[in-house]
Amino acid sequence: MNSASVRGSWGSRIGFIFAVAGSAVGLANIWRFPYLVGKHGGAAFIFVYILSLLLIGFPVFIAEILIGRATQTSPSGAFEKLGRSKIWSWPGKMTVLTGFIVSSFYSAVAGWIFGYFIEAVKGNLSSFASTEAVALHHTSLMQNPLWGVSFHFFFILICSTVLYLGVRGGIERWNKFLMPLLFVVLILLVLKGLTLPNAQDGLRFLFSPDWSLLTPAVLLTALGQAFFTLSVGQGTMVTYGSYLSKEENIVKSCVPILLMDTFVSIIAAMVIFTIAFSAGVEPSSGPALLFHTLPWVLSQIPGGYLMSVLFFLIVVLAALTSEISAMEPTIAYLIDEKGWNRHLAVWACGIGAFLLGIPSALSYSLLKNTTFFGLPFVDFIESICGHILIPAGGFFALILLLGRWGVWNALSELKVGSHEFFKRYPWILSYFWFCFKVSAPILMAIIFLNSLLMFF
Ligand code: PFF
DSSP, rough: OGGGGGGGOOOOOOHHHHHHHHHHHHIIIIIIIHHHHHHTTTTTHHHHHHHHHIIIHHHHHHHHHHHHHHHHHHHHHHHHHTTTGGGGGGHHHHHHHHHHHHHHHHHHHHHHHHHHHHHHHHHSOOOOSSSSHHHHHHHHHHHHHHHHHHHHHHHHHHHHHHHOIIIIIIIIIIHHHHHHHHHHHHHHHHHHTTTTTTTHHHHHHHHOOOGGOHHHHHHHHHHHHHHHTTTOOSSHHHHHHSOOTTTTOOHHHHHHHHHHHHHHHHHHHHHHHHHHHTTTTOOTTHHHHIIIHHHHHHHSSSSHHHHHHHHHHOOOOOOOOHHHHHHHHHHHHHHHTOOEEEEEEHHHHHHHHHHHHHHHHHTTOOOOOOOETEEEEEHHHHHIIIIIIIIHHHHHHHHHIIOOOOOOOHHHHHHHTOHHHHOTHHHHHHHHIIIIIIHHHHHHHHHHHHHHHHHE
């Protein structure tokens, strides 16, 4: 059943921009990007990452928004409509399921960050006497099953409350408030970081390119990062695009989103590396960067308390707006395809994501001795999503566009609401034509082959 009359829609262009930017800017920007840059050659990594964004990430992102806007329904119905066959609803359903699975483990991880934010407020993250004390504190929190599960619960509860209020009254309104707040705090932090002693060393570490570290595996990491950061391959952009009006100039609204997303990644890396180098600490990679390096350094420098609170606040905000967008495709699916009302759909999705997320939240406590293919549960499920489900979602969106809908039809949809704009900048159409036909399929094939080789 397609209950078009009860479907949500964006109230303004700025609302759409902040909602989509809220989805894109998340843990992958503030947590993952900085350590990837630090580990894989600084500016050399940034260069291939930006190429990946331009050649595949952004075009697939636009393709998904177009699919959503053209059909004005959730991914399952959208794929079926453009694929002109019931069979095509299945890849659409798969993307919804992927978003749902992502929302479960993403919330578990965000729950830990939320817990760290509370620790920061309590002053527990800026008063360590030794690095051993930092590690001990981290272990004692992570090994407490109740700590992880309760913060996972609170996190889902906050997201569900926003989602309960609807597309305009909840998602749009809250993103319009939370995203500017995130930007302001991030700028304050980077200004503070730049004035710390040895800040230049941090910037040098970050921005001097080491081309020798660019292996094929690093190129694939950059491609994966470009995909995940733009929230493609999991129904989110099709769903958010389906709330967009036909009058909207898609390119004009989406370029600022790409810029904001990249800006946050780079500024977050500057914040982390200026802070780390100010105490002469060689930044570690992975989760240890956030949970070990930062609390230790912030215990050493004046103003560490406020910085720890603000830093974990922005990570929580970024995760919150992303989690909301990961849950929305399931809610839209239940409304559009099953005829449920929004409130019931939010309840079902919230409870489901909470339950499915419990094993992730327990990965380093009750389930710490249980591994899946040698990985803790949360890493295993993230790996399945990152290496199989998300690339598959992007792959199907591209095949749908190339094989069933047609590139020219997609480009015509892109022109809807923007005829004057494309008369002025016709090369933008050529850029998308090239990406849809050439660069995205080639890079997608490479991503896929790599995933297959990894698992089989
Ligand atoms: N784009 C988010 C990030 O950068 O962390 C991740 C994400 C959000 C993935 C929403 C999927 C999703 F539906």
